[in-house]
Amino acid sequence: MTGAAGRLASARPASPRRKWTDSPHLWFWIFVGPFVAGLVVFVVIPIIWSVWLSFYDARNTVTPTHFVGFDNYTRMLGDSAFRSSLVTFVLFALFIVPTTFVLSLALAVLVSNTRAGKAFFRSVFFLPTACSYVVAAMIWRESLFGGTAAGLINTVLGWFGVAPIAWLSVVHPPWYWLVLVTVRLWLQLGFFMVLFLAALQRVPKQLYEAAALDGATGWKAFRYITFPQLRATSTAVLMLLLVNAFQAFDEFYNVLTTTAGYPPYARPPLVYLYNVALGNGQDFGDGSAGAIILTLIIAVFALLQGRLTGLGRREV
């Protein structure tokens, strides 16, 4: 201990007896406790319960008694509708993840480089994030992509002599994907753009100045400075996008559901599982087995992506 420090220590008045309210543990649990309790009650226990249910015949009950081993898993994996929804959403993820990534990054770079109205553009592009998925789905389904000549897009197409397209009815070509992808991009691009914008602001200006002296500007500067500097943000964005893609539900459900349920096109695994377990099916055994399978698939893809992008690796 240095002399100065020693003097300070000796100068401190003798501490009074600590009251119980001074305990840092007490305040830790007062602030954190409710959240931990919520997490345990609403997330941890349901997950454990779900794993348990997945090994039981649990039709119309959440306290089943008939153990069936892996039967629910075998049935779900043998269910062509569930398999097809998994395959569809692997393909959907392969498309939507890079698309959203590239477009949100491009938007961020454009907004960050704009000279005038930066705040305006940032707000305009971010605003859709505040919109409810259900409301956006309704606007897309009933107004923009209405199937008759009165639909907005059909009206515009009509000016060029194109016959009205029943966007959500025909499946060859699968126009419904255009509806689903555009509403998703509109809703999500702004959020990821803001993440990239924040990261762009942290790139040291002197790097660009030094690179400019060496003749690296424009695309070269982006390729060799901006993009590598965004690595940490990029990996996080990719992970969020991947999880988002497999958890697709809101806009799909609200765009495509009819009175008879959800059609076999663009049916997300979550929508299928919702109908099996929580819809009319009330089969919590099969539904839970499907949820576990889906979780494992997301985990595998996340690990794979982590390996490829170096998520969690110590920054050099």
Place this chain on the structure above:
Amino acid sequence: MVPIMVRYSQLSVPAGPSRRQVLAGGAGALTLAALTACGGNTGRSSGGAGASGSGGGAGTIAQWYHQYGEPGTEQAVKRYAAAYKPAKVSVQWIPGNYDQKSAAALLTDSGPDVFEYGNGPTIDMITGKQVVDLTDLYGDAKSDFTASLLERMTWQGKIYGIPQVVDMQLFVYRKSMLAKAGVKPPETLDDLVAAAKKLSTGKVKGLFVGNDGGASVLAGPVLWSSGHDYLKDGKPDFDNAEVAGALGKFRDLFSSGDLLLGAPTDWSDPGAITSGLTAIQWTGLWNFPALQKALGDDFGVLPFPAIGGSGKPSVPVGAYAACVSARAENVDAAKKFVKWLWVDQTSDQLDFAQSYGFHIPARASLVAKADKLKSGPAATAAGYLKDYGHPQTPLLWTPKSSTAMTDAINNIVRSGASPTMELAGVRKVVDAELTRFGG
């Protein structure tokens, strides 16, 4: 299964759960009991004073209804309940996804004592012992109820629901449009296809069977009108050449350009025909007041036409049925109330069927007394119930079978898949489901 009594409020965009809700739910239903226990008024008394107590007087009976769209219905059912003297009845009016909410509530002790369910309880509710046998409530009145609907709610000789009112799906057509095009109301499927072609002019399409080309609604009518059924003697009766051929015709219709697709409202709303987008539309009896208001006398009704030589016209009929939860605080008190309201109180039953929405009473004696069914298209439709009515789906047609069939028809009609192969695929699912019940 398509609920036959679809309300306007349910139609355009489903009031769906959010992704987070599904994730939470999909991760397990553990919290259900806790949530239901601590959230909301379920209608039951908190004191748990049951009729079984020595003191006599029953506790509160919780009765659940889905949200009927017609003004006055809620007040009417509350009035009926208030008039029941032996016990206090608390009516819960449930908006949104009623089937899912009531099914989930049945898992807990805080669910309804008495509740209505489309076409009676599901087979899994019955075998899971979530509902109780109501056979003894019928007494002498049993023969007065529509027999096919009672059969739909019967499992191993016991009846698990009491039909409240009957609804029906059928074709409606614009008389003036058919007359102008020189088209007679179609009597066969081939007539219907030809009529659709002739009636399609400019922005008007000849036929509307839903924005999915009929995938939601065609299964039953195509089966019955071609002389078949979902199940016959407990075995699948849908994978045959007649049904495959009829579905193939709907595929041709779908790609012909004569079918209205992408309408702002779906088949269960009268919007497409009242706004002049189509000349013939598949819809429901519940739309008659709106049709009369918009079109006056300019509409007629038709059953789904006969298909092939052995076919006969058909219409699907369904009924919300009163059921009693096995977890009811006092099952006997709940049963007594159900008997009082849905068996004994014929004047209330008639009032419920014809004073608010537009329904057919579930009992022959009341159909005869229903003034609104004595003339015009309504009288014709009431006649279809007797001559061509089929319960929407059989009891053993589970939600899984229903999804498989709807998927198959979607694939056949919209994607052009082979009807024979698709129906064979449905059979596999249905066979597996039937084995669960000893089939």
